[in-house]
Amino acid sequence: MTTMTMAKALNEALRQSLDTDPKVLLMGEDIGKLGGVFRITDGLQKDFGEERVIDTPLAESGIVGTAIGLALRGYRPVVEIQFDGFVFPAYDQIVTQLAKMHARALGKVKMPVVIRIPYAGGIGAVEHHSESPETLFAHIPGLKVVSPSNAQDAYWMLRQSIDCDDPVIFFEPKRRYWDKGEVDTEAIPGPLHKARVTREGTDLTLAAYGPMVKVCLEAAAAAESEGRSLEVVDLRSLSPMDFDTIQASVEKTRRLVVVHEAPVFLGTGAEIAARITERCFYHLEAPVLRVGGFHAPYPPARLEEEYLPGLDRVLDAVDRALAY
Amino acid sequence: MTTMTMAKALNEALRQSLDTDPKVLLMGEDIGKLGGVFRITDGLQKDFGEERVIDTPLAESGIVGTAIGLALRGYRPVVEIQFDGFVFPAYDQIVTQLAKMHARALGKVKMPVVIRIPYAGGIGAVEHHSESPETLFAHIPGLKVVSPSNAQDAYWMLRQSIDCDDPVIFFEPKRRYWDKGEVDTEAIPGPLHKARVTREGTDLTLAAYGPMVKVCLEAAAAAESEGRSLEVVDLRSLSPMDFDTIQASVEKTRRLVVVHEAPVFLGTGAEIAARITERCFYHLEAPVLRVGGFHAPYPPARLEEEYLPGLDRVLDAVDRALAY
Amino acid sequence: MSVKSTAARRTTRGGAKRRGGEPELVQLLTPEGKRVEHSEYSIDLTPEELRGLYRDMVLTRRFDAEAITLQRQGELGLWASLLGQEAAQIGSGRATRPDDYVFPTYREHGVAWTRDVDPLNLLGMFRGVNHGGWDPNENNFHLYTIVIGSQTLHATGYAMGVAKDGADSAVIAYFGDGASSQGDVAEAFTFAAVYNAPVVFFCQNNQWAISEPTAMQSRVPIYQRSAGYGFPGVRVDGNDVLAVLAVTKAALERARTGQGPMLVEAFTYRMGAHTTTDDPTRYRADEEREQWELKDPILRLKTYLEAEGFADEAYYASIEKESDALAKRVRDGVRTMPNPDTMAIFENVYADGHALVDEERAQFAEYLASFADETEEH
């Protein structure tokens, strides 16, 4: 057990994966000497060489497209996309090639490619640097999508994603990079795609992932002082999604609020609301409420605090759900 | 009033728009002499010339990117993407540029670009030619998304989309291209983004759009023979979505089944289920059920009949909803 | 640095020479079947090898014709004919070694033939029973790729892997004149050049991308594209199987020996429609096709074989017989090709499983079973 930032945990996971499996490669813009703009790959090129930690030309489709080719050759590429808003040039390769290759080959080839994407807002950045495009990947059959909320998960979920024989879109909540947590690199991790009840409660369930888990935990703490017991579920995986864990929680609390940064309209909360309502139709005392981004482009930095779901907006939704 | 196929109605709409507004341009692969692979632009280059009906290089990002530039210069480009599965190379330009330009300029520029996409399955095609990617556009703030289900709507909705100052993703249900209907090119059309109750009923609402409206109407007819009265709502617009019309219908029928070809997981049905459940929480006798594609790549043609929501699967969902 | 200078040298020295403005094609066999020499590319084949190329082209053309027929009969949903491109495909395919790796488009039936891919494998996707489904590693022949240009990046990545492995194999990426406009192809050129990847970009310029002539994609010959990325390009007569073989062999050899990527433009012609759903009369004149018929790749080799006395009637008869047998095998194979099981929808979506797929599979099985129950009940 060591205390480290999420950034360091990710770095450690990459290091361990590189060390363990000679087929693992890292690819991306500025990941070599610079160590990536967030320094997640810091020191790795120095230690593993330019053949395994590969600076690439500035072309995301090219990065993912060649990663597919490397995977066909038996490598396990771990791609870094510099920021959420820059994954779109690679979207065609991800959706029409990476996601479908295994099915196209009737299982005869595998696509163990991880695409790491620092995502979501809260760091005061310029346009295209704060987005939450997870719906656009979770909707695509053939992809797996995960997002850790803390250092320990960051370490293990990345290692498990690299070990996975399917393409995994790995969303890193960039504003949590510098949050510290205990990391046990010897632990036997639970399944990659299982949600976790991070805080137990009885009155209402808050479901979140990535950057919003912390906000939900703070909301639950604040609600406690008002005598309300909120349960917090950290979803961890968005495709597949662990509905069993959410369902079990909601059958207990009878109320659910889903929180994410992505726009609410067709955000992952829509699917959770639809499915949990179907599964828990007779248990729910209130409709599943959603707190998320608005149907507007991610705003300039000076508006992001208002735009982002924070404590107040979560608690407002909790109030509304409890009012039913 | 003339009887014509949806293909012809779209062709007529393009012709009228070209005729009415000299700023309207058509762009796409093979839309000139060939008239497009579906002949939607048949004869238009002959009549309006190569300067207005423009064959483009085989590069979708280039098509949309230059359409943006033409819009900045005051033109109103109508882009044809040859098939649903080939819009992805243009996805970056659509999501990061087209959808955001108006906001980026604080309203000082407009983006009157229509992107026509023949979509969905049922024509026995090879891979990438049968997909329903509407979620991937409807989730994006800044875009409008519509899909007609019949010839009359095809005509007017396309004309209205071209007149709209916002980017519109115009999904054409390719397997309905050859279906005939009455088209009144003199009518005063209703609002572009309003849903329509296509068949009245009292026991349950079927909500659909594009290719699935016909299936739902057939299901409603079949159900009638069993003494069940199904209302069918043709959504027409996916962004914005006319929840008022769905809500009004559900408040009457108290049950809702949403049908689309796109995978259910994070399909548009998820948003409808989430929002209608919230709006009609005390009215719903059953959870909103969804019938749609599976979480699997669109299958080879010989499996598409099983894959696609058809009469039986819709009626099965109706049964399940009515069983609550 | 050595690569750079080689590239520069090659570009000016190679097939790019111009005579009166038109770039010279590398040619070893004229349209009239006359054997000519080329200063840079040469080849020396035994009569048997020459007959082999002839056989390859004839059988490939026969297979293609059979597929068109099967499409007309409703046995296939679609077919993308290679008619006219036999020399480009057989010549380049026969230049590869078994350990080389091929990334085709959807039209490389002739290349598949040279890789010993069972022709029936190619027909599954056109019949609609799968999206390809063969094992790419069995013959080092990747799945057909439909999204234009995508496979050039896969090829480049694969080649990067070959180099990492220290293997001396090469990779060949096929694409069309239309594809040359796609950003992915440009990015593949960049990656290949920057990493000095052992990949040959083989562009079959068949003059058309569906209804669009090559002029809609480029104002200059396509083989000139690569110089600006730092590697050489050459235009070869794509209807001359000997020249294609020689040039591709040289390009692959170059890749193999660490000299990096190369672009080969095979100047050829799509004699038929784009696919069986296309109607070329809407956009091109018959005369063009007629002109190209004079350059027919098979006829040309046959003329040469006959002139040299390398093949006799018995040989042609044996090929004819083999063609008939192939056609029959294909016909029978397609007609008896089983439809996929309905539940195959849920197979191979993931290698490591996915809860939602499992759930949907179970639900759908139950749903299907409910009909069986009903049938039983009544």
Next chain:
Amino acid sequence: MSVKSTAARRTTRGGAKRRGGEPELVQLLTPEGKRVEHSEYSIDLTPEELRGLYRDMVLTRRFDAEAITLQRQGELGLWASLLGQEAAQIGSGRATRPDDYVFPTYREHGVAWTRDVDPLNLLGMFRGVNHGGWDPNENNFHLYTIVIGSQTLHATGYAMGVAKDGADSAVIAYFGDGASSQGDVAEAFTFAAVYNAPVVFFCQNNQWAISEPTAMQSRVPIYQRSAGYGFPGVRVDGNDVLAVLAVTKAALERARTGQGPMLVEAFTYRMGAHTTTDDPTRYRADEEREQWELKDPILRLKTYLEAEGFADEAYYASIEKESDALAKRVRDGVRTMPNPDTMAIFENVYADGHALVDEERAQFAEYLASFADETEEH
């Protein structure tokens, strides 16, 4: 055809000449401030015009320095400095006419200056109060584009529109050495060539794309990229404002007169960090920067002005005063730049309205009002 041959001619004749392997830069003013002639590109400026260019560069550099300071003080969230690229930007910007249209990246502060864009407009997005927000049509200067390469396609489309309108304006698209790898830039080249669009592609090769040297993007000089697309390219000394002005003027004139696109590679250097969040000590040596300091674009022109006696101390003093005033205006302007109203989140998402935006706006207003109520209550 005429375009094609011009292109070919230009490529061999123009700035692409090699001497001992290294491509020759078009240069009209040596790093030592000596005026030289070039066989193809020439310029004849009055002392006043020369002083004007000097003033532009000095004020631009001062503005840039002020922005860096403001970022350090927390007034800006980020700044992308143009330090070192003043000649490339001022020279090319001053080559444009008011009716020409400019598509910048995020670093074209000097170009903006030449287009009379209020410097404060540029700072909004770096302060985080908007994503640009100026009216592109006011100065025919498009919004800054962050997604690398995208704007080259917008520029090409805009130029297609200019041609359709029969106007004789030209368009200039800025991009970086890193951007040259993006598929969008390649597609822009293709579209521009095929439609013979009046667009100049202006690549500022500042040697770095964040931490990656240009060799990671291309093995050959970037100006050579365009020939394979059918239009000429030229490399100009990007730290020589006279050469940049001359070459860009010629390229724009070419576009204006229907001769189609052209690529200009301005060979320059990013003297500072990529942005204020970057730490170049991690990836490049100080000596490199020091070498480039000897080629400083401002010093070079100053030496020339002084040698020719075109400017005196009074002139320099007046520029210094102007610089101070500009810096103060920028400082004051930024510090008093109002934060956007919260409800601006919902503005300008659509031009023609959208029901969901209206609904969310109303709900959010109500939500915000509930706090006001609470405050009032207590």
